[in-house]
Amino acid sequence: METERARLLEAQRLARMGSWSYDVASGAVHRSEVLLEMYAELGVVPDDDLLCGVHPDDRGVLKDLRRKLLRLDDGGTATEGRTLEAEVRSEVGDRVYVCRARAEFEGGQVSLLHGTVQDVTEARALERQLRDDRRRLADAQKAAQLGVWEWNLQTGDVVWSDMLHELFDVPRDERTRYQSYLDLVHPDDRAWVDDLWQQLANEEVPIQLEHRIVRRDGRQRVFRCYGVVVKGPDGLPLAVGTAQDITEQRAAETRMKRSSQRFADLVSLTPVGIGLFDEGERLVDANDALCDLLGMDLEQLRGMTADRLTHPDDTSGGLPSIDEMSAPDAERTHKVPQRILVRRDGVQVYCELHIALSVQDDGRRFWLIVFQDITERRRTAEALRHQATHDELTGLPNRALVKEMLGELLESPDRSKVAVLFCDIDNFKRVNDSLGHDAGDELLVALARRLEGGLPDGCTAARLSGDEYVIICENLDRVGGVDALATRVAGLLRTAVPVHGQLVRVSASIGAAVPNGSRATGNDLLRFADAAMFEAKRSGAGRVSLASAALIASADRQVHLEGQLREALQHDGLALHFQPVVGVDGVVQTAEALVRWPHPDRGLLPPDIFLPVAEQGDLMRELDRWVLRTALKEASSWPEPGGKPVSVAVNLAGLVPGDPEFADIVADAIAEAGIPWDRVVLELVETALVDLPSRVRQTMDELVERGIRFAVDDFGTGYSSLARLKDLPAQIIKVDRRFVSGLGKDPSDFAVAKAVVDMARAMDRRCVAEGVETATQFQVLRGIGVDTYQGWLFSRPVPPKEFRAVLALGPLHIPRAG
Template identity: 65%
Template sequence: MLVTERSERIRTNSGGLGLAGARSEEFALLPLPAAPALLSTEEGIVVRATEQAAKLAGETTPAALIGCRLADLVVRDGPVSLLRSRTGQHPVRPLSWPHADDARLRVTVLVDVSDLADGGHDAAEAADGDERRWLIEAQRIAKVGSWVYYPETGELYRSPVLAEFLGDSGAQEAVGVLAMIEATHPDDVERARQFYLDVLTAPEDELLEVELRDHAGKRVYLCTGRAEYNRAGRVERVQGTVQDVTEHRALERQLRDERRKLQDAQRIARLGTWEWDLRSNVMRLSNMLHEIIGKPANAPITFDSYLDRVHPDDRGWVRRAWRPLVEERDPIEVEHRYLRIDGTTRILRLHGTAIKDADGHDVLVGTAQDVTEQRAVVTRMERSSQRFTDLVSITPVGIGLFDRAERLVDANDALCDLLGYQLDQLRGMTAKDITHPDEQHTNLPTPAENSGIRRRVPQRVLVRSDGEPVYCELRTSASVQDDGTHFWLVVFQDITERRRAAEALRYQATHDDLTGLPNRTAVKDLLHRLLGRADSHRVAVLFCDIDNFKRVNDSLGHDAGDELLVALARRLEGGLPAGCTAARLSGDEFVIICSDIEAVGGVDSLANRVAGLLRTAVPVHGQLIRVSASIGAAVPDGSASGGEDLLRFADAAMFEAKGRGTGKVSLASPALMASADRQLQLEGQLREALNNDGLALHYQPVVDADGVVVTAEALVRWPHPDRGMLAPDAFLPVAEQGDLLRELDRWVLRTALREAATWPVRGGRPVGVAVNLAGLVPGGPEFVDAVADIVAETGISWDRVILELVETALVDLPSRTRHEMGELVSRGVRFAVDDFGTGYSSLARLKDLPAQIIKVDRRFVAGVGGDASDFAVARAVVDMARAMGRQCVAEGVETATQFHVLSGVGVDAYQGWLFSGAVPAREFRDLVARGPMPIPGA
């Protein structure tokens, strides 16, 4: 490129000697043969000469020849040429060819033929030798080899340079043309052969060209060929050249790649170039810029036509923005909207500056870039930033920006309101200044910069301007401003109300809703702390159960019972000595925990004091209710007893006290504790039996007046591996204390329905099955779903299922519970009131009980044959049940007299030893299969 540019300057020059001489040093690096040689431009101006050429021309230095015209130095004179010199004219034979580095420069070697011109044969041979040597050297410099082929003889002559190209030693210059063709790359062999054939058939003097690679594919050669014909029209010989153009082609590829990369870069950047000739007022645009503005590449454009497409709102100031460049030649930068011919609007950013051309005239050049998408992104970012700013401003949580020294730089209104300051007051305050003095941590929980991690502090106590504490949750994140400054973004969430709500929830979780006393959870926590101390032997637990509390609920209602419990709780709170805590476990059970029994005078003293507090008369619903409590006490026995053990021992002692009568106190003795341990062991065995189907069901039939079995009550038994068959009264209290009643009811219901589904059917009427529920009761969690799942699992018909509940479980039922029972009734399930008549105000409540079957208690049935009162009660219940559309079943029928009396008053069905006791499942199947049972006295 350097040679080309310098040659271009010489070529455009007038060719004077002085100018060429002044520029000759620029071509000093170009190679020339070690012979009389000249380097000239296309116009024939000599730009360099060798020492040999200067000596042959009679000049003292080569500089004397630079700037001369080659035609003036060497003139044709007949068969030879003459070199004009200071000493006259010198015969020469000029040999000329393009220079290997720049085809626009030519190398001319002057062969001295003065001896040949004088007719000397030896001199001629010497001249030919020199000419041959110089020619070979010139070919080697020009990287050009030559060849001559004679078709008639098949001889091929090649120059030594060509032999070097082909990888031969050059000792043999004559080879076959096919051998030279085969020396090309395998992929180019066919093309080489076709080239040779084309040369043989081409018109005389027509020069053909082809590019071929060497056999290894590393070098590229430009091959030329021309045929010479004899008078007969046959090809006499073919001659040509082979020039190594590998570097030229590599340079061309590099230039093409660079041009492509530049074009790709401009296309990617949407960047074009422009040039404005102020003399012609014509602007020349690059293809990319034509594409950007939407004008064809051949469409002329002037500055005025460019301004016509500028957006009308921008045109005036854009014209003024160009003035510094046009008038003062100062660089400019302009960004404006441009209206394309297709109607779209683009945003262009232009840069312009002034340069001098070769003639010294000013030319304005520059770039134009389409930044429409960039501006759209910036606009979106600005809008997003504004939305973020607006959001921060209106968000109800406090937001603050702190510098790296933890000084508040900015804050939103919510943070100002939260802390009670104006913004100008908050600015400059540190994190420590707004933190409550009692707070241990005053620094911000700042994450590492550029870590991408956000920190959260669940609670930090701040201080308002009025000194009031504010509980906040903090969230911090590192961020960077537009100028690169790091800061902390901190969000302050006021959790004061949440904390109060959490404390309220925590209070609810650890305190009884009715009385406000600590509940079972709080008792466990307190005992765990006390028993973990070194003086844990001083701890005492009192378990208190209100005597006959059930009677209050049944006679006056649950509201009255609740009122009584609250009154007793207040007496305990106000009357207990220091170090003692009263708690309510459930129902009418209270627990007293003493942290130091010696400080209050011992267990007996504390128990008597508590007994006195609970032995009182309490006005409830206008009535004065006298109450007392059975109390059991327990202290650590030196073993590894825990809080649950102490509660269990105190509970067992309370049951022992209750067995001795009302208002009694009992201390858990070692024997009692051992018994409680046995009960606990029995509870574990019962739990295991439930999990492994270790229980069994017996069934007692219920018959109608004709002795037909209509239903059967399922009664659970426990075949204990060590204690034999246990009746319900032996393990139901254990199940109740171990909270197993619900699980036990599920097992009984599932087993009873599964076995009943296999009972035989006589007379087309299947036998129903009744299950007494104590833990799985209406109003409990998932009552309806549990029953429905078991019925679906066993496949029994809904109308064969009877669920028995005690009368007190069906009193004062909430509307939701009644709805649940009604849902089951609608499917066919029947509810039965068990032991009816043992409750309080039973007859008054009969109409409200959501049950279809009334079972008269055995205590009234036992006396119907001789006690007029029992007979009256039984008859009243039967009459009322019939009037209300309910079925009446008599329990405990053991004599024929009882049967006949009850039958006379209209009882619908009978259950008792008169017909059958509870029998195992297999025997009950046989009993049903035998048909109606005999009626005594019939």
């Protein structure tokens, strides 16, 4: 008996099942030894409550079970002999139990409840895992559009998975056979598909095939099928396998092939070179454009390394490492702005490279490189740079390149050996005036060639503007010093040049400057050499001068003065004085605006002090604009003596008709001042009015039609003035004061003045005499027919307020000769 009991306990422990009983009358609960052990595992000491140790959420289930067992429906026979069960969790929810119970009756009443409690935690976990596995398998099959099947080779019956029924659009409850499947195969594929399956059945050799299926709904799909023969549960051959809908995959592959073909066609047709290089930098493939670019066919190119394709002069380096480009955070593309390749015929080809990392289907990595031929673009850029840094007429370096060269030389260790020579051709204006600008240009080109051919090594000739040349010397020691170099340059520029059939003798004034240990910049050296050149010119033609400490200090003062002048222009720090121009009756007809500078330290500066500073600092254009705007604004409010408005004359030197903005600037100033156009006279020197292009003359004619008058200032000083008078686009001729000053004393001055007046009258132009200071000069000029007069004889230049007072007095006094 003990043995049987021990075996029963062991069986209960193995089954994780304990038993219990409940005496209805006494309410006593008896639990088996195994059940008590199960309670002990939970850390629970049970009492007479049947719900002891049960999870709170599951106690209602056991209460329902107890009520059903104790119910005496249908005469007390409803639960008699029946076993009821419920599934509950432990109090903390970590274990699962199945509780089974039945009632025993005595005298028609329930006298005892007894049952078992079995721990099914592991079984339920396994069931959940199996359910999850089945779900995942179903999900995977759905995602892969894949179903499984079995084919009984003896009966022909076929079992399909639910997924396969769905893929074939066949109801799940429909009985399927091999013929059911075969009927779905596309008619054009059916015969060879059947042959393969029969081969599987007969030879038991695994097969794989792709074919088309026509679903029950008429849609056509592509399936990949696998089949193999295994032993079934009964030991007989059983065919099993899968069927996967690969329609979208095949469509994508088709699109990819078409796209790849389009890409291949595009690569073949594109006008830029494209090459594929392996990890050893060997060319694997190339399009026709790259072959044409390098002058070789594909077979010649294939296998050549990137280094062999590169010209020896190239310094751009090798291709970027594939490993570097494959790094997670690395750029997948790379650009080489310029690489010099070499054609088969040895010609250099300049290319811009665009490099991308390409990975093939087999995992091999390649460089995909686009070669864009930039040879022409580079030539164009070089041409543009040459144009921007060289003088158009002579081909010599211009100011921009001179500054760049000096900047580099002065940064070198040998900066103390650098020298700059500033050369100005003596009397060059005489050549232009007598022979014309074409002759002047021819002379400048001839002198440029002499400098290029005659300078020692390490010296560069440049042309800054007009008749100004600059010589840059890299190392004075190699040329024998600055004096030797200046003498050589002076000799090159002291020559006779045949121009337009005439032999023109020229010389040059030369100024030289060296750093002398200072931290002088390139601009400083140019300024110092320029100042030295002016010093040489004051000593006479063909002289040479070296920038001394005193000269450099003077140049620095000029720079300081230039800065002050620039500031004065910006803040209206200049002033205008007005000098009247009168008729023979003393009536003021015009007033010339003359600029003055009320300097804060040096007092009122006349124009001969600061105009050279403005000219050297490229301020003349801005100065002219200021004078024009200010003079017109002042003149717009002048009183009108005798009811006749007084005109205003503005002398222009930096703002000339050849300026593209000339007409607009003049028109804006007139509009801003609100002055009538016919009260404005613009005075220009003769050289600003000769050889003007037709477009510029047309612009001037349009201004004249609106009322403006142009005057030739200082007429009579040019070498061909009288011959050119008829060609000058001006309505007023001003006889220069140098001829006026000699009237009454020098017969030649009288002859020139009379000739100018006579020619002006013959060409219907008015004549103004400048610098009239004596009554004799006035009477002589009046006698030869001058129209109006300007000079200290009538009034000195006066400030605006005083000039208004002059106008208020009426006609000015006209003196008698004597």
